[in-house]
Amino acid sequence: MSRPTLADVAARAGVSVTTVSRVLNDRGYLSDRVRADVHRAIAELGYRPNEVARSLLGRGTRVVGLIVPTVADPFFGEFAAAVEANLADRGYRTLLCDSLRSVERETASLELLLAHQVAGVITSTHNDDVGLYRTAGLPIVALDRRLGPGIPDVRSDNRAGASLATRLLVDAGYRRILFVTPRDDLGSARRSGYREVVGAHGLTESLLAYGFGSSLDERRALIESALDEGGYDAAFCTDDVSALMAVEWARTRGVRVPDDFGVVGYDGSAAVRHLAPTLTTVLQPVDRLADESVRLLMQRIESPDGDVPAETVLPVTLRRGETVR
Template sequence: MPQRREPTLADVAELAGVSLTTVSRVINNRGYLSEAAKERVSAAIAELNYRPNQAARVLHGMATRSIGVIVPTVALPFFGELAAQLEIALAEHGYRILVCNSQGRAEREREYLDLLVSHRVDGIISSAHNEDLADYGTVRMPLVMIDRDLFPAIPNIRCDNVRGGALATEHLLQRGARHPLLLTSRTGRRNGREAGYRSTLALADIEAQIVAVDFNTPEPERTQRINDELTSRLGGFDAVFATDDLTAAGVVEWARSAGLGVPEDLRVIGFDGTRAIRQAMPGLTTIRQPIAELSRRAVAELLAQIAAIHDGVELRALEIAPIELPVELVIGRTT
């Protein structure tokens, strides 16, 4: 039995009884066509289950109607929900997404970036966490970052991390904490949540305590390192502000294993407010990010760049201030 092949443009034209040019015009919605011709071509496409060759479309300079999305991993609640919301927002405008999981590795992120550029997606949205990846500076297609400040000419959509860090710390102090500890993935000037934590404690004349365990540390090593750090400091802190909800949930489990009551002995607050964590641990106090709105704003910025290219406007010509969206304190039973 001969091997079945994918149907071609010529197959569609033959079945519909029209020219190749007519089929191409129907697919790309270009030029005048009679309704009868459109219906014949559409029926032939459906009968053959024909799919346009994206590589050929790229060679002819056509839009692929696809957007690349780079995240560390959709296995983490925030990035899984972010990818889902980006897909919803882009689908409303007729775009599909190609999700690339970098696994937190700079080399893999670089490979995915090269792959997306070579396949000429119409644009890229990146929320991966490798810092100082210079490769993005060479990308000349529509590009938007989510919570990642790489280059001043690339739009960066994020929540108000500094205010979120301050809200979390203020809440712990209001609940009676006097020695709150910050548990984060990376410490430094780019950590807005840390900045909010530090400034709030400085106003209260309280010394900051920070434990940083790298975001990209594989499990179960990351959890074990966090548990070891907390155990070694036992008695020196009475609250934990974890800069993501999954880590905060792990702190609650550690507290129970250490014989500490939450919130009686230890107050715990997280950050993100994803649907998955709210369902798994509805009592967790957290700072909620507006993930759906972050996604819509990122898509709006990307579509504006796509339109600008069509109008002949040069991208990256001006510096763009980060777009910050407000956060919300969600009080649960852990504080």
Template sequence: MASIKEVAKLAGVSVATVSRVLNDKGYVGQHTREMVEQAIKELNYKPNEVARSLFKKQSSTIGLIVPDIMNPYFPELARAVEDTASKFGYNVILCNSDEDKVKEQAYLDMLQQNYVNGIIVSSNTMTAEQVIKLNIPVVSIDREISKGLPTIVVENMKGAHTATRYLISKGCSRIAHIRGPQGVVNADERCEGYREVVQQESWFSESYIVDGDYDMESSIEATLELLKTHPEIDGIFAANDIMAIGAMKAANQLGTKVPDELAIVGFDGIKLSSVTIPELTTIVQPIYEMGEKATKMLVSLMNQQEVGQTYYKFDVDLIERNST
């Protein structure tokens, strides 16, 4: 691989002159510029991006922090961010925080040290103070961090209302909810949406709400216990698709037929929901569109362009499949 010194030698100029051409900084005569560009082309020279970012105190890179890369929702979101960032000439550094405050802060420090231009983050532990200290554009996605911070979310409560009412319309008379982690904004909203629909029903019991922690294994265990304690349950609304799939597996282990004896609805609309057996009825988020919008907004903020609207709440839709 050619070095900047070799480019300078071939072009008959100094290394500083080559650097000015590469960074488009400082005056370089047109003839000299053409000689440098020709030398770069002949030697197939590729600038050291790390060195350039250290020199410029910025890079063509954005950070993406997600809470759980094992949840298929986040790789699908990451794909949208990467696709969109690439179109604008940016690379993406993907960080998996595991909802761990210490790990999340370590990633923030690393991203700053690498002079990223901006960050897209899905977090329930990051604070407004942390964002302010970064002193670079940040867009929150999936979960709201603070008022005023550019944010992309969905109609969580509306989706929960739709899912629960749909199960009632299908003839379910005892509907349970597998909720996400306590204190996670979208999990709380989905649980509240379910509760608003069923809390006036004579059959409703708080024990119909169980913790699945947005995790398949946790959901399997919670569903097994739920159905053993309440065999009368004939419908389940799970707060994400992974937990809904866990609920289907638990039902299978107990010999409960889905959907004949138990109808199940998820939330997210991940691609995996369409290949389960039976295929999963779910509340679909526009995952790709959300990632695309977040990235475009971040790029505009990084380029100090007017963005106008900085808070988006996307609508959701129910897709009916064989689990109901």
């Protein structure tokens, strides 16, 4: 069955194609009856406007691309939902792309969004050097990622969050604290916050980098192996999923949490707060991160040459649970 056209809608509503176009684009005076007839015809036929064609006519697609590393992660799933709701309030729709933490898929996702002539892109992935962002020629905002000049970076205060988490563990008496993170990045703010606190107390820095591309099973195996062999009495994990894996390791080994082993996570998504309310974690302000990302993108779309901050840093809070003594 062929896709209904503008002419089909016009015929069903008993009006001209020009009138249907005016209803869709909200241009000029039209009676309520005519508008109702057109919208009824659209609903009956299942007509969908061709957004790319509208963009070529100078209307813009009013579609924003959102690239996440995986919607399976509670934080990124919540961020995606908040971005989509915010964009909808502004009359935009969201085209969601899941890169599955792959450079190739991220590049392909960006190429797809460019082909659909989206109005802009919000990206929250963390793959190294996807150069297409710098040559894309459209408004882009990054979440917790520096992509280059002219691309705003919205992030929470990672260094302060890591310092809060590590200091809590040290003050509670833990001394062998494993830092669990996706990659071995000496320049990362969270690692810097961790390193500063353990160094200030004369403790040894210990790192497990499981890799962004690791599956959940692979990550669990790496965490369990490190904890089995390392003699650690605490773990600070830069995401809540890894933190819960560390808690589960302790349970299966008969290690008491928090008496013998302390755990702090990072992100504090609503799902984790509800499903694992006892986890101590650093809360990222996910709604504010989404709001600020959308606000800056709209500013870029509406004023391409206007000034926007290169970096926006939002505060974090520490949520004390029962996984630290």
